[in-house]
Amino acid sequence: MASMDKIALLELIRKIGLEDGNVDFLREGLKVLAEAVMDAEVSQLIGAERFERSTERKNYRNGYRRREWDTRVGTIELQIPKLRKGSYFPSLLEPRRRAEKALLNVSQGS
Incomplete structure (x- = not known):
């Protein structure tokens, strides 16, 4: 994973699950995983991690936009990274579709 190692991700998921019974x-967990995938994709696209100075950098992050994503476990509000120049659309989503079908296709290698 790009900026978040596996142990930190597991700790975050445990913390979310244990702090509030509701x-x-x-x-x-799916939200954390999807946002970590998007963060890794954007880092690769721009040539640098968050807050990293790099001569390889091609672009800069510019906040987030919200998008609802309908899954079998309920609707998840994702924070999709924005770029200063150009645009980014996550590979795990399909344009104009809010369902999880695209994530299944990406994870199965289709």
Whole structure:
């Protein structure tokens, strides 16, 4: 993973699941995983990690936009990274579709 190592990700998922009994553990886990995938894609696209100075950098991050994503575990509100120049659309989503079908296709290698 780009900026978040596996142990930190597991700790975050455990913390989310344990702090509030009303939090849906699967939905929050899927949100964390999807946002980590998007962060890694953007880092590769721009040539630098978050807050990293690099001569290889091609672009800069410019905040986030929200998008709802309908999954079997419920609707998840994702924070999709924006770029200063150009645009970024996550590979795990399909344009104009809010369902998780695209994530299944990406994870199965189709």
